[in-house]
Amino acid sequence: MAGAIRGRCHCGAIQYQVNGELTGVIHCHCGDCRRWHGHYAAYAVASLADFEITQGSDKLKWYESSERARRGFCPECGSSIFKDNKDGEKIVLSVGALDAPTHLAFLKNIFEDSKGDYYTLPGA
Numbered sequence: 058m059a060g061a062i063r064g065r066c067h068c069g070a071i072q073y074q075v076n077g078e079l080t081g082v083i084h085c086h087c088g089d090c091r092r093w094h095g096h097y098a099a100y101a102v103a104s105l106a107d108f109e110i111t112q113g114s115d116k117l118k119w120y121e122s123s124e125r126a127r128r129g130f131c132p133e134c135g136s137s138i139f140k141d142n143k144d145g146e147k148i149v150l151s152v153g154a155l156d157a158p159t160h161l162a163f164l165k166n167i168f169e170d171s172k173g174d175y176y177t178l179p180g181a
């Protein structure tokens with residue numbers, strides 16, 4: 058495959074790379090994601106084994122958004138860059154933080170029943 062996929066927060070203090078495949082883009086409409094991101098979230102999932110923080114791991118902060126998930130963010134700029142579902146296998150990346158070109162495409166919506174009433178489902 059081509060080189061590693063890279064992502065970073067807005068200010069660049071925290072940077073990471075993925076040395077493997079990502080899933081397609083998953084839009085999560087759950088209340089936790091909408092409140093945390095300000096709108097529904099767009100994610101791609103990678104294997105934790107392929108994931109490496111290349112800069113700023115000492116700065117990274119985690120927010121426990123529920124018993125099943127914690128969200129990694131940059132305390133300098135506030136970017137929500139990934140989510141850990143605490144399964145020990147996967148890391149859920151915010152696709153907006155990825156460097157272009159991502160070569161990713163829409164995969165699916167999840168938690169559609171929790172979607173806001175102010176938009177229609179993407180990708181439909």
Ligand SMILES: [Zn+2]
Pocket residue numbers: 066067068069070071131132133134135136
């Ligand atoms: Zn930052």
Ligand SMILES: [Zn+2]
Pocket residue numbers: 085086087088089090091098168
């Ligand atoms: Zn969600």
